[in-house]
Amino acid sequence: MSASIVRSCAFAQQMTLMTLRTCATSVYHVSKRNYDQYRMKYLREMYKRRLEVGPEKERRRSEWINWNYDSEIFAFGKRLGEEFNETTIKQAFIHSSYVEKERAKRAELGLNLKDLTFDLEDNSELAEKGADLISNYVKVYLRNMYPYFFEEGICAIHNYLVSESMLSHIAKHIGCGDLILSEDFPVLPSTLSQTFKAVVGAVLKDRGQEKAETFVRDFVLPQLISKDINELWEVVNPMGLLTAVLALIGKGPPEPRLLWKSGANTIMALYWVGIYSDKQLVAKSPGETVTIAEEMAAREALKKLMKTEDSRSPLILGRMADNLKLDYKKVNMSAAEVLKNYYSQLKKQNTASA
Amino acid sequence: MTKNLIPQDFLKNVLQNGVGRYVCQLQRITFRFCKSHGASRHMRDFIENHLLGFSQKNPGVAVYLQPRRHRAPSIVAEYLNGYREVLFLSDKQPSEICKWTEHLRTRSGVQIVKMINNIHTETPSTQGIWHPFMFTDTEWAVTKFPNKKLSSVLKTGKTATDIILDEQTEALTEGVKHCQINNK
Numbered sequence: 001m002s003a004s005i006v007r008s009c010a011f012a013q014q015m016t017l018m019t020l021r022t023c024a025t026s027v028y029h030v031s032k033r034n035y036d037q038y039r040m041k042y043l044r045e046m047y048k049r050r051l052e053v054g055p056e057k058e059r060r061r062s063e064w065i066n067w068n069y070d071s072e073i074f075a076f077g078k079r080l081g082e083e084f085n086e087t088t089i090k091q092a093f094i095h096s097s098y099v100e101k102e103r104a105k106r107a108e109l110g111l112n113l114k115d116l117t118f119d120l121e122d123n124s125e126l127a128e129k130g131a132d133l134i135s136n137y138v139k140v141y142l143r144n145m146y147p148y149f150f151e152e153g154i155c156a157i158h159n160y161l162v163s164e165s166m167l168s169h170i171a172k173h174i175g176c177g178d179l180i181l182s183e184d185f186p187v188l189p190s191t192l193s194q195t196f197k198a199v200v201g202a203v204l205k206d207r208g209q210e211k212a213e214t215f216v217r218d219f220v221l222p223q224l225i226s227k228d229i230n231e232l233w234e235v236v237n238p239m240g241l242l243t244a245v246l247a248l249i250g251k252g253p254p255e256p257r258l259l260w261k262s263g264a265n266t267i268m269a270l271y272w273v274g275i276y277s278d279k280q281l282v283a284k285s286p287g288e289t290v291t292i293a294e295e296m297a298a299r300e301a302l303k304k305l306m307k308t309e310d311s312r313s314p315l316i317l318g319r320m321a322d323n324l325k326l327d328y329k330k331v332n333m334s335a336a337e338v339l340k341n342y343y344s345q346l347k348k349q350n351t352a353s354a
Numbered sequence: 355m356t357k358n359l360i361p362q363d364f365l366k367n368v369l370q371n372g373v374g375r376y377v378c379q380l381q382r383i384t385f386r387f388c389k390s391h392g393a394s395r396h397m398r399d400f401i402e403n404h405l406l407g408f409s410q411k412n413p414g415v416a417v418y419l420q421p422r423r424h425r426a427p428s429i430v431a432e433y434l435n436g437y438r439e440v441l442f443l444s445d446k447q448p449s450e451i452c453k454w455t456e457h458l459r460t461r462s463g464v465q466i467v468k469m470i471n472n473i474h475t476e477t478p479s480t481q482g483i484w485h486p487f488m489f490t491d492t493e494w495a496v497t498k499f500p501n502k503k504l505s506s507v508l509k510t511g512k513t514a515t516d517i518i519l520d521e522q523t524e525a526l527t528e529g530v531k532h533c534q535i536n537n538k
Binding site for chain 1: 368369370373374375377378382384413415416418420434435436439476477478479480482485486487490492494495496508
């Protein structure tokens with residue numbers, strides 16, 4: 001030990017001499033005289049051990065030291081520009097599984113639940129109210145935006161918007177993921193979507209119907225942008241529906257006509273079919289066979305009649321929708337009913353003529 | 355080869371942000387620094403003088419301070435889409451730290467990659483897109499080719515050849531007249 005100290009002292013003296021000698025030439029430069037061979041071995045060993053142990057366990061965000069639930073809740077409200085009552089918004093993040101777990105924990109500790117005030121309430125009630133509001137408002141808004149679209153189509157868009165995957169996607173991107181108190185981890189999409197509904201319920205409870213509807217309009221309805229709404233509703237027999245609709249508005253039956261064709265009998269065959277009614281072109285569409293082109297043209301004609309063409313005006317959202325007046329009692333026509341009426345009338349005519 | 359290796363993506367708008375209302379995508383920011391080390395000197399200065407203003411202006415961002423002994427100062431930004439970015443800011447002036455904080459705040463959390471141009475519109479024109487049949491007569495679908503009527507040359511006014519020929523004949527007639535006058 002003493003020998004090593006002596007050696008190190010001698011080394012230090014040598015170093016000071018060396019530095020004194022060199023400082024005249026360069027003051028800051030310290031040359032590096034090793035190749036880090038031990039560091040290399042150390043890193044290789046650590047790499048090997050990491051492979052043996054496997055990847056790090058995924059942890060809840062709340063397990064880290066930089067986590068304050070109260071400030072996170074505060075930031076959540078401010079981020080969305082909503083002023084929540086703290087107890088309401090905290091309740092919106094409590095899932096029923098968490099409450100059950102807490103109960104079980106207390107029972108395990110031997111505490112009598114009757115003596116203690118157990119004031120944890122889960123978000124199921126808020127979620128129920130929120131879900132009702134989302135569902136109602138989305139339907140009302142769509143009916144007002146697309147007044148000629150059939151009710152089946154409105155329902156299809158509504159189902160797409162309130163689906164679990166869509167609501168969980170929205171919930172994740174407004175920052176619900178880390179705040180949720182639930183048993184499951186990583187948080188399930190069903191839990192996320194329920195939390196989003198509960199947040200809407202919390203807005204409804206704290207700030208009223210109008211604000212909650214604005215919330216839905218700002219976060220749920222913009223997801224329709226760049227989505228083809230006609231694709232969401234699958235029409236099985238477009239030509240049948242088109243016939244019924246044309247009869248309903250007092251026009252002649254549809255007549256498909258071949259407009260142009262190119263490359264017949266090749267793999268690049270192309271047919272354009274137009275649909276006429278009373279010698280007026282309603283719509284036209286291309287296809288790789290005549291039947292496909294005809295069906296597509298019928299779909300195109302339906303789009304035109306329902307006023308949901310690709311070139312329709314964009315949805316009224318954001319600030320432009322501040323003074324939007326919606327008719328809450330509006331009812332759109334049902335395609336099933338139109339078809340039923342048309343074919344029953346046809347039947348009557350046939351029997352009368354026979 | 356390199357074209358495929360460099361990550362590239364279309365321009366993205368997470369959750370159609372800003373269509374309804376704007377939501378700041380930075381959800382929390384942690385400033386890590388040492389209380390005594392010189393490298394953290396400016397970070398400490400920033401925390402003393404600028405941090406309060408930042409948190410007051412952006413109440414939607416949760417701010418944390420994390421002192422760590424003898425470690426380089428850094429900022430950790432966490433975004434709503436789950437992305438986490440760490441910036442090491444040793445010996446950086448407070449003004450520069452302010453700029454980096456602002457940079458992290460205004461980002462969407464989508465990783466910065468090479469942009470691919472997305473030729474796309476949400477509202478297509480009422481005329482529809484152009485196709486080879488756009489201005490062709492529908493009569494052609496039922497005509498049999500070769501067709502005499504359609505094969506004939508379309509004549510619309512005078513051609514360049516016609517104009518030159520006309521000019522030539524005019525010059526000739528004028529020349530003849532001139533000669534006749536001279537002869538007289």
